[in-house]
Amino acid sequence: QPEGDVDVKSEPLVPSTEVVVMGARPCGVAALEALDKVFHWDYDDVRYSARRERTTLISFACTKPGPQCFCTSVGGSPHNTVQSDVLVFLGDDGQALMQVCSDRGAKFIDQLGDVAKPAPAGTKLPTVPEVKEKFDPEKIKTWLDESFESDFWTDISLKCLGCGVCSFLCPTCHCFDIVDEANWQSGQRRRNWDCCSHPMFTKHASGHNPRPDQASRCRQRVMHKFKYFPERFGQIACVGCGRCTRACCVGQNLVSILTDIESKAKGGDNADAE
Ligand code: SF4
Numbered sequence: 648q649p650e651g652d653v654d655v656k657s658e659p660l661v662p663s664t665e666v667v668v669m670g671a672r673p674c675g676v677a678a679l680e681a682l683d684k685v686f687h688w689d690y691d692d693v694r695y696s697a698r699r700e701r702t703t704l705i706s707f708a709c710t711k712p713g714p715q716c717f718c719t720s721v722g723g724s725p726h727n728t729v730q731s732d733v734l735v736f737l738g739d740d741g742q743a744l745m746q747v748c749s750d751r752g753a754k755f756i757d758q759l760g761d762v763a764k765p766a767p768a769g770t771k772l773p774t775v776p777e778v779k780e781k782f783d784p785e786k787i788k789t790w791l792d793e794s795f796e797s798d799f800w801t802d803i804s805l806k807c808l809g810c811g812v813c814s815f816l817c818p819t820c821h822c823f824d825i826v827d828e829a830n831w832q833s834g835q836r837r838r839n840w841d842c843c844s845h846p847m848f849t850k851h852a853s854g855h856n857p858r859p860d861q862a863s864r865c866r867q868r869v870m871h872k873f874k875y876f877p878e879r880f881g882q883i884a885c886v887g888c889g890r891c892t893r894a895c896c897v898g899q900n901l902v903s904i905l906t907d908i909e910s911k912a913k914g915g916d917n918a919d920a921e
């Protein structure tokens with residue numbers, strides 16, 4: 648090639664080996680509905696699609712939701728079938744009952760031959776375990792619509808370390824960064840998973856950071872999931888799995904944050920009045 652020209656090559660798509668994910672919980676699998684919307688939105692992400700299309704999702708119905716779970720507050724259920732190909736229940740006799748939820752799931756069960764059969768039509772499935780509804784997301788959004796400047800964001804940010812664990816464990820978090828890694832001869836454009844809790848996430852090359860403090864980052868995490876995402880895609884970007892709360896080393900509790908917001912919404916205590 649002539650001196651000075653740049654040869655740009657696209658990384659080949661990974662070979663299409665089939666993947667089966669076993670034992671995911673219904674909330675985690677339902678989160679893929681949000682990811683599908685993001686990665687098939689203004690740009691069809693062929694690498695995401697290639698992985699997605701070769702993945703079969705076998706989820707296990709919840710039998711004992713944890714104290715931090717709140718799937719029912721965001722439209723889910725311990726027996727949610729959204730995005731699952733097969734949902735497996737623990738029957739009263741200790742046997743697995745398999746509910747086929749998609750053509751892909753039917754094909755998967757079929758391949759198992761006599762090892763596993765779908766539950767016959769009319770099989771009584773176990774009772775759905777109770778997960779109390781903890782807040783009304785409509786009320787949350789109503790308050791968020793008016794509360795960008797609220798002091799509440801500072802209050803909740805005071806104990807946040809900005810470690811990013813809540814995002815990295817979250818099944819709906821998907822933000823990424825694109826970086827060019829280069830030497831004199833060649834380079835690569837890479838996509839790295841990133842996190843809005845980190846100070847560098849929005850830092851510009853100029854040094855300016857439009858989210859200069861942890862308060863603005865904590866606000867972004869809640870706003871993105873409960874306001875911006877519903878406005879853009881018509882669904883909440885949270886499946887109520889409670890992982891962020893279970894994993895946070897300083898005890899930041901998303902349900903407490905949301906119930907506080909709901910109380911403010913009910914009391915008419917919005918940001919602009921503070
Ligand atoms: S895991 Fe906790 S401390 Fe870490 S960024 Fe999330 S809320 Fe902040």
Ligand code: SF4
Pocket residue numbers: 813816817818819820872884885886887888889890891892901
């Ligand atoms: S509960 Fe936390 S970890 Fe689970 S989907 Fe919602 S924000 Fe993400």
